[in-house]
Amino acid sequence: MIKLGATASSLAITLFGLVVVTFFIGRVIPIDPVIAILGDHARPELVDRLRAELALDQPLTTQFWLYLGKLVQGDLGRSVMTSNPVLDDIRLYFPATVELGTTAMILSTLIGVPLGVISAVRRNSRIDQVARVVSLFGHSLPIPVLGLVSLLLFYAWLGWSPGTGRLGVAYVGLIPAVTGFLTVDALIAGDLEVFWDALAHLILPAAVLAYFSMAYISRMTRAFMIEALSGEYVITARAKGLSAARVIWRHAFGNIAVRLVTVLALTYAGLLEGAVVTEMIFSWPGIGQYLTVSLMNADMNAVIGATLVVGSVYMVMNMLADIVYRVLDPRV
Amino acid sequence: MLTRRTLLTLTAASPILGSAAFLSSPARAATPKGVIVMAKQIDDLVSGFDPAEAYDITNLEVVPNLYRGLVMPDAADNTKVVGDLAKSWTVSPDGTTFTFKLKTDIKFASGKAVTAEDAAFSFRRAVKLNKLPAFILTQFGFAKDNVETLITAPDNETLVMKLPAPVAPTFLLFCLTAPVGGVVEKATALAHEVDGDMGNGWLKLHSAGAGGYQMVEWVASDHLTLDANPHHGTPNQPRRIFMRHVPDPSAQLLMLQKGDADIARNLTPDLLKKVREDKSMTIVSAGQAVSVYIAMNQAVPALQKVEVRQALKWAIDYDGIATNITPNMFSVAQGFLPPGLPGGLTDRLFKKDVAKAKQLLAAAGYPDGFDVTLEVPSSAPYADIGQAVQADLAAVGIRVKLVTGEMRQVMTKTRQRSHELALMPWGTDYFDPYSNSQTFCENPNDGDDTKLKTMAWRSHYVDKELNDMSVAASKELDTDKRMAMYRDMQLKFADRAPFVMMLQKIASAVMAKGVSGFTIGPQTGFTQYADIRKA
Structure with a gap:
């Protein structure tokens, strides 16, 4: 208490x-x-x-x-740029960022963590080399290039992805806003057509963002795992004759989980801060774009409001990570 | 607002994408029939869509599509106005009483007929609200306490405007073509009145006009939806205009090619060059009443010498800048009235002449030049123009230290009169020569307590002759004589004023295959969405 x-x-x-x-x-x-x-x-x-x-x-x-x-009193003032109360603006733009960031987070965790583990276990194998090259690319490519090239490839050439924005023109304003997450709102309204369109618009920008965080997550996972796998307790577990999967996932991975949670929490917080460049390229009306445009317009009420949101997100993520530590590590 | 975009290095990637995009031959998936999708940077919308308040870039274009005024600029001849809601008007010989007769068959989007009372109410409302564009009307002497008696509607078809002092008839008429002259439906505005705001709060996001369209929805930094006014009476006008905020110019071009947009509004010069090679798309462009100039603060001793001011004007390579830095974006314009505006000056008065500039500097007592700072906005293309100017001035011996800052930072500095040289854009306030002639020539009180903080004031420029000529031209009843006065003033101004008038903005838009009728003019009101057609 x-x-x-x-x-x-x-x-x-x-x-x-x-x-x-x-x-x-x-x-x-x-x-x-x-x-x-x-x-x-x-x-x-x-x-x-x-x-x-x-x-x-x-x-x-x-x-x-x-x-x-x-x-x-909960009054963040009015934004001069949108002439709305700042709180209303945040309610409008922040869900767009959360939807995008969360999707990116899920994608990058689901791919990044197993990739890191496999790389560590099969160190210097072909799969490790490939994984390292992929994550190196993710680290070094500037996001405008990746964003524009992916738009060119998947939208312009292959036609697999719809264009920019959160929804196709024909679907804008069809469903009532409840949560602000378009995919969730479409499901609440029971409108599958809008749901699929919103999802289709979400995937490409989320994948671009996810690529960057995936690269980071997999590298960290790999490093943690390599260290853990050389630990004496892992050798002991192997000597006991435990299966390889049990040694890797239960003994080694179990031990790095706490550190990995910190990495994931901060990555997620970073994604929720709004990815300005990605939001610009994909015309995604998120908090990052809102904050940047407000800053450029010296719209200080909006800037302080959005900064408080971003700051709170970081703090909440830190707190959540603290709680998860306690669950994962009985010593804390 | 370009700062952010350049800052994000998106432009760096644009040429790559622009070239690559043309390697593809994407199949055009059409936008919905009857809906025009426009890709545009619309994060400039700050002041909403009330004609009494709108004063950004995008809303000054949108408002004339929501509201109609008494008169409008003649698309065929920029120096004339034609009736819009008004079918005719008369001006009393002394130039103080304007009587407008209104057409009787024009309806608001609500279906109610437009009356003279609506028009009178709208003008009084703009004066009383006294928002940013109100000065366009109040400069004629209208004020809160007299406007009720000066602007009246004796019957449904007649509107009478009495001015406290005579003005040039063209001056008032041109000012009435501004978006602030848009006629609002009185009953609707008052039905949404909160705390005596005459519906201002509501009209920021809604509309009550007789224009081709009505407001449906605006989500800042995302989209703007307009639906056709069913009573507008233009056959086959697009049912809906959907403007999507697309900050990245390359993404705008992609949308155009993929058929997800019908019109792209912010393509960069390199992208436009690519579009030109593709015959299926149509580019429309027009010079706009936005000038780029260098102000020379008269508080700086060296700049007080008229020969020094002339030397600067002869040192700059205008054509080099226009062709190499701002192709399809800015063109050379050397008068304080850019071409396209009534009285616009098309003459080329200066070109780069190093020998002449050096000679002038020597005559001024600066044979070895001098040191000076130049404030430049950090956004494209100003930063590049600033560097070119620096190099040009270095060639004649003037050592320029560039001070780049965010646009608003430079604005703040020039308004505090703490600059030496400053490179800035200036957009005219309304479609009449007086807007620019006043700001560049008039400075009746150079003190800090003045009510009139013009461009001239900001640079401590006091020129009694030009000041008086500007005032006289605004009152000249004979239009031809009036335009001749502006020409005379601009030549004198070019010779001695501490302003290097350099460039004029060119606005361009690209229409996808099958789209036609989108037009751009020197003033935003020329763009009427109801004229757009899609095959």
Whole structure:
């Protein structure tokens, strides 16, 4: 119980720190937020009016307490870019990122972990070489190139994948938004046609993202496994005459699971932060694109709001990893 | 907004993809019949779709498709306006009273007829809301407390505008072609009024106009859907316009080739070059009223010398920049009124002449040149133009230190008047010469307390003769005389003003095979989606 309380308070402190840093960075950048909103053509009287409306004419500390006061009431302010409350925007864009990131995470874990294990077990075999080349590519290819080339190959040439966006033109707006995950919403609405279209749009960008995380996951798994397989307990297990599969999966893999969970959790958190470039190439309206466009527009309410979401995601993932440790490792 | 895109190095990959895309011969899967799918960067939409507030790039094009104004620019002759909702108008000889007679057969999307009261309400509403574009109307003297009496509708077909002071008739008429002159259905706007906002909150995301289309849905950074106004009366107009936010130009071209888009709006010059080789697609382009210029702050002693200012103008290789850096994107334009705008200057006044520039510098007392900083937006193509200018000026002995920053950062700096040289784009506010002549020539009070912070003010440029000429031209009742005044002003301006007018923006769009009727003009209002056809 004490531990939980401590976790909660450290979470609150970290979030507060995040708000402070983001808020003050937003105020010291050499861009006048009023001009960012109104553009170069605004007349002085309008500029003054908006400056007062946004309380930008107040001292910095006053501005901060005003913002904080609203924040604790759950009011993140309004985005000037979309003219919606920031919270509504996050509700709209974050599910798109979660849907994409989760799909990518599932793909990369399902492929990356077994690939890493096999590479480690069959070290320096042909399959290991292939796996290493594949993951090296994943690490070194810039994502714009991979994204554009995959779009060219699977969309333009082979026609296996639909184009960019989350849905085909004909399906936009057909099903009510419940969760914000289009595939889930389509199933809730019982509309299989929309479901398949949403899924088809999801696969290519998810695969591009997954390739990168898969490369990382498989390399880490391989390294952990090689170390584990040379452990004395593994030799003991082998000497006892246990089957190869049991030695690998139960004894060696069981021991690396805790470390692997950290890798997976942070990879997942990274994916949920929104992959700006992938989102751009695939016209995916996710949180990464939202954050970047807001930043470019000096739309600070939106930036702080989205940063808080990303920060919270990291913290929640860390906490989840902590909990999983306890399940996997009785000593913790 | 190009910063982000370049930042992401997407453009680096574009040429590869562009060339590769043409190796394929993809089968065109058609977009739904009757639906026009447009691939466009639409993350600029900040101010929504209320005609009294819209002031970005995309919504200034969309709003004239949702609303109609009293008059519109004549597509055949840019220097004239023709009636839209108005069938005729008269101007009192003293230039203060404008009486419009409205057509009676035009209907809003709701099916109700457009009345003069709707028009009067719309103008009063824009003045009272006093949002960003309101100055286009309030510069004629309309204000919150007088607009009720100055703009009236004595009957359903007649609208009377009384101006506190006489103006050039063309000036007012051109200003009424701006999106802020769009006529809103009074009953609908008021039905959605919240806290006296005259429906402003609601109209940001909905529409109540007589234009070819009505708003269905806008999801920021994702898509915009417009449906045909059933009462518009254009036969065979597309039933739906679906604009998808596609940030990457290469992806836009792919969509076009695969038949997932009918029109692509943001192809880069290298992609356009490829498209040109493909005969099945159609490129439309037009010069726009967006200028690229270099401002010389008069607070810098060296730049106060008129010979130095002339030297800069003779040092720059305009054609080199236009052909090598901005082909199909910007062309050379050296007046403060770019071609296409009424009064636009097509003359070539300057070309690169190193000897002449050096001679002018020597005459100014700077035979060895001087050091100066140039603020440049970091986005494409400005950063490259900045480097070219740096090299050109180095050749005559002016040592330029480039200071690149985000567009808004440069904007902030020039508005604080803390720049030395600054390279910036400027888009005209409305389709009349006065917009640019005012901003570049007028600076009646150079102090920090002024109400009029023009481009001239930002560079401490005080020129009484040009200032007075600009004011006089806005009041000239004779149109021909008025246009001659702008020509005269531009020649004087070119000779001595601390602005190097360099380039004019060219907008291009590409239509897929079988698509026709999409047009671009010097002003966004020229683009009418109802004219698009698909085979």
